[in-house]
Amino acid sequence: MKILDIALKDLLRSLRNYFFLGFGLGVPVLMSAIFYFAFGGLAGEGGFEIAQVDVVIVNLDEPLAEYDGFSAGEMLADFLQSEELAGILAATEVDSAAEARAAVDNQEAGVAVIIPAGLSAAAFDPQGRAEVEVYHDPTLTIGPGIVKSIVTQFTDTLVGSKIAAEVAYNQLSAQGATVDAMVLQNVAMQYGEWSAALAESQGASTLLDIHSPTGKEEEEDNQILAMVGGIMTGMMVFYAFYTGAASAMGTLQEEEDGTLPRLFTTPTPLSTILGGKFVAVFALVIFQVIVLMAFSSLIFKTEWGALGPLSMAIVGLVVLAASFGIFIMSWLKDTKQAGIVIGGVMTVLGMVGISSVFTANVPGAEGGITEILPLFVPQGWAMRAWRIVIDGGTVGDVLLPFAVMLVLSAIFFTIGVLRFRKRFT
Amino acid sequence: MRIIDLAINDLKQLVRDWKTALFLIVMPIGFTLFFGVIFGGVGGEQDPRLPVGFIDQDGGGVLSPHLLDLLDASDAIRPEVSDESIERAEKKVSDKDWAAAVIVPAGYSESVLRSGEGHALAGEEAALTIIVDGSTAAGATALNGVQTAVTRLRGAAKAAQLSARALESQGKSTDEPFLANAMSEAIEAWREPPLTVSVAQSGLATEEDEEKSVMATSYGQSSPGMMVQFSIAGLIGAANILVLERKSRSLQRLLTTAISRVEIILGHYSTMFVMIFAQLALLIGFGQLALGVDYAREPVAILLLAVTMSLWTASLGLLIGVLAKTEEQAVIFAMIPMFILSALGGAWMPLEVTGEAFQTIGHLLPTAWAMDGIQNIIVRGLGLESVLLPAGIMLAYAIVLFALGVWRFKFE
Numbered sequence: 001m002k003i004l005d006i007a008l009k010d011l012l013r014s015l016r017n018y019f020f021l022g023f024g025l026g027v028p029v030l031m032s033a034i035f036y037f038a039f040g041g042l043a044g045e046g047g048f049e050i051a052q053v054d055v056v057i058v059n060l061d062e063p064l065a066e067y068d069g070f071s072a073g074e075m076l077a078d079f080l081q082s083e084e085l086a087g088i089l090a091a092t093e094v095d096s097a098a099e100a101r102a103a104v105d106n107q108e109a110g111v112a113v114i115i116p117a118g119l120s121a122a123a124f125d126p127q128g129r130a131e132v133e134v135y136h137d138p139t140l141t142i143g144p145g146i147v148k149s150i151v152t153q154f155t156d157t158l159v160g161s162k163i164a165a166e167v168a169y170n171q172l173s174a175q176g177a178t179v180d181a182m183v184l185q186n187v188a189m190q191y192g193e194w195s196a197a198l199a200e201s202q203g204a205s206t207l208l209d210i211h212s213p214t215g216k217e218e219e220e221d222n223q224i225l226a227m228v229g230g231i232m233t234g235m236m237v238f239y240a241f242y243t244g245a246a247s248a249m250g251t252l253q254e255e256e257d258g259t260l261p262r263l264f265t266t267p268t269p270l271s272t273i274l275g276g277k278f279v280a281v282f283a284l285v286i287f288q289v290i291v292l293m294a295f296s297s298l299i300f301k302t303e304w305g306a307l308g309p310l311s312m313a314i315v316g317l318v319v320l321a322a323s324f325g326i327f328i329m330s331w332l333k334d335t336k337q338a339g340i341v342i343g344g345v346m347t348v349l350g351m352v353g354i355s356s357v358f359t360a361n362v363p364g365a366e367g368g369i370t371e372i373l374p375l376f377v378p379q380g381w382a383m384r385a386w387r388i389v390i391d392g393g394t395v396g397d398v399l400l401p402f403a404v405m406l407v408l409s410a411i412f413f414t415i416g417v418l419r420f421r422k423r424f425t
Numbered sequence: 426m427r428i429i430d431l432a433i434n435d436l437k438q439l440v441r442d443w444k445t446a447l448f449l450i451v452m453p454i455g456f457t458l459f460f461g462v463i464f465g466g467v468g469g470e471q472d473p474r475l476p477v478g479f480i481d482q483d484g485g486g487v488l489s490p491h492l493l494d495l496l497d498a499s500d501a502i503r504p505e506v507s508d509e510s511i512e513r514a515e516k517k518v519s520d521k522d523w524a525a526a527v528i529v530p531a532g533y534s535e536s537v538l539r540s541g542e543g544h545a546l547a548g549e550e551a552a553l554t555i556i557v558d559g560s561t562a563a564g565a566t567a568l569n570g571v572q573t574a575v576t577r578l579r580g581a582a583k584a585a586q587l588s589a590r591a592l593e594s595q596g597k598s599t600d601e602p603f604l605a606n607a608m609s610e611a612i613e614a615w616r617e618p619p620l621t622v623s624v625a626q627s628g629l630a631t632e633e634d635e636e637k638s639v640m641a642t643s644y645g646q647s648s649p650g651m652m653v654q655f656s657i658a659g660l661i662g663a664a665n666i667l668v669l670e671r672k673s674r675s676l677q678r679l680l681t682t683a684i685s686r687v688e689i690i691l692g693h694y695s696t697m698f699v700m701i702f703a704q705l706a707l708l709i710g711f712g713q714l715a716l717g718v719d720y721a722r723e724p725v726a727i728l729l730l731a732v733t734m735s736l737w738t739a740s741l742g743l744l745i746g747v748l749a750k751t752e753e754q755a756v757i758f759a760m761i762p763m764f765i766l767s768a769l770g771g772a773w774m775p776l777e778v779t780g781e782a783f784q785t786i787g788h789l790l791p792t793a794w795a796m797d798g799i800q801n802i803i804v805r806g807l808g809l810e811s812v813l814l815p816a817g818i819m820l821a822y823a824i825v826l827f828a829l830g831v832w833r834f835k836f837e
Contacts, residue, residue, distance in 0.1 A: 022757040027764060034768045038779040051781040104627050105807070110777075122619055129619045138626040138804050139645070140777050148622055149569055155620040156576065163614040164584035171588040171607045177595045187587045194583050198576070207575050209552040210559070210568070213518035343661065343756065344452060351456065371521060391519070 002268055006276025014247055014284050024243045024288045028235035035231045053143035055091040056109040058100040061119040072123050073115040076154050111136045111147045123158045157195045164191040229302040233386040234357035236292045237379055238350040240317055243288050244325025245346055247281040249338040282322040305389040309398040313385045316405035323409040324378050326416035353379025381405050427684045431692025435666050449704040453655035460647035474503040475567050478514050478526035486534030487605050491612040495574040502570035518556045524567035525557035537582050538604055581611035628806035648712040649799035650772035653792050656701050657763040660742035663697045664755045667746030697739035705731045723802045726809040730798045733819035737791050740826035747833045766792040791822040
């Protein structure tokens, strides 16, 4: 009973503490809200919102008089400025390549599309070649990628028609068949119709049967919420370890204030006093995790996965964060050292452990070192377990990180308790 | 002179505390390297393209090798031929070993080449299976790369079919070898399409030194980003000096001496300015010498940015020191703005990946302007005039925050 009294008193003290309210609850919620906002949470449509790409176009292409003034450049320029792309691109035309490049250099536009003089000719001339240049601000990656993809889609249609006509010419000639302009024009036209039909039927996606690796097809419906769920998980793991350490620091604080030595003069056994303090550490981390999960469910509509694996992730996180806090504090002399450890060491370990949160929107940054490095810190195992859970993993999937968390917790807790006992005996 | 004495005293206090070095130097360097590695700064992998599993269940089908060629020609993805099961492929995509997995189903080639006569979308019913998490950036990029390759493959198949139809319209018959031959010719033509799209970057990345441009873009985010973030983190120690002096009544005792209130405030402010400026100088030197980020190409512009950054951050530090009543509060008052200003200002991730409203709000903050100013020099390759606006905005912030700090300054 005394254990619970001590634990309750410590818990109440922590809950009144600015540090816990600020770092334990305020900052994780705030950071998740910022990311939610950053990736389009206010768009209200459940998808990622990316700002319109400012594009300048220069069309140097010359229309072909022999083909009724056909101009591939004009078609491309119109396509880029069409209503269809207005949500993605804010495109305007300029007169020269130098002007287009200058607009990018002066940050008046993010991307310039430079349509070369011979684009139309290259589309018809068997030997003709042309290159559309996408010139962009070097700090941008997504916008230029989008523009390149759109321009490639356009040029591929022209190239496809040209290749179809060339293949028809060569194959028919080889068979001794008649190959005249009418035949070739007919082939190119039919190819164009096929290409247009393909574009109208949502492009290449009709040629693909797309499956999610987890079988969660509904994640397409609301990517932003899935992403914020991942961020909230990262924040929860990051700050649970802060709370474990900050709460365990209370023992050092009481030692410095002289209240702990006074408590040792009472008939209450040392094991009861320390036990009560450690129970408070666990209770505070549990409280934090539950509050953050409830908040995220209500505000961000986070889906936390099945109850079985979720319970394992919660237990693993709570015992690991609390044990690690006790372990770390058992090695420190005073609250001054503890401040450094909480501010510096826990930040470093935490950021390494949850690095997958930072790489989530960076192509190619996932996997490899960003998967392995976090497993060298306890936060990394907790993060792995939570990621499995929110990705819809089963009890079997989460078993390994859960077991590792329990083993680490047992080691940290045993060492921490032994050191504290030795210190106060 | 008294201002300098006071500042030197504060600086000695800070230098004696090794925690200062941790926040000011060790952590920003560590995180610059960490984020640089994450975002490809080291570039150890030979082929930077995203790995995509390629599982061919269409044994002997003529289209599979062509598709493999087209996927391999992509500058975004690289196919890895595998005979894994679908379940294993799902696991590899889920574990991020592959950005996606392409599965060519049995009978795919036959279905594409033989079906769809008279229909605009020939072979529409024959679809490739792709396992991909389109909600991730890598997944979306891989999906785009696969779509381009598949569209070209189907375009080649369509070209072969149209040739066959043109031949048949002249009363001649076509067979499998004819289609395969036409298909091969079309695929070959797609390997070097006559119309291409090239991508060029403005600024430093267009210089001949390829290695320099790679370093500029990978550390061009993490180096200034961590500078911006940890200049604020470094305020904890400096703000704490003010808190401790107030708590121990040293400030009040100082007032009994000949030193004026203005001199006391300026003394503490100077400490923070010098501390942050020294931190920035060290981090800029580290970026230049160890990471190859070319800060030195416009020394005056970088100096101007470092001075104005130091001024506004020191003003924030003064305000924190004034508002915090305890050391704990000083930590919270420094760390919370650090997180918010860093995230909103684009220190952690480029603002480009965020929405319009976020970018607008971000640019109401000095951190976004600091990032813009530094990146104008080290990534965009611009000159002194490009940092005047960012420096001016940071200076305005410095004045406003300093005025607030002085207004709220209490000696007891």
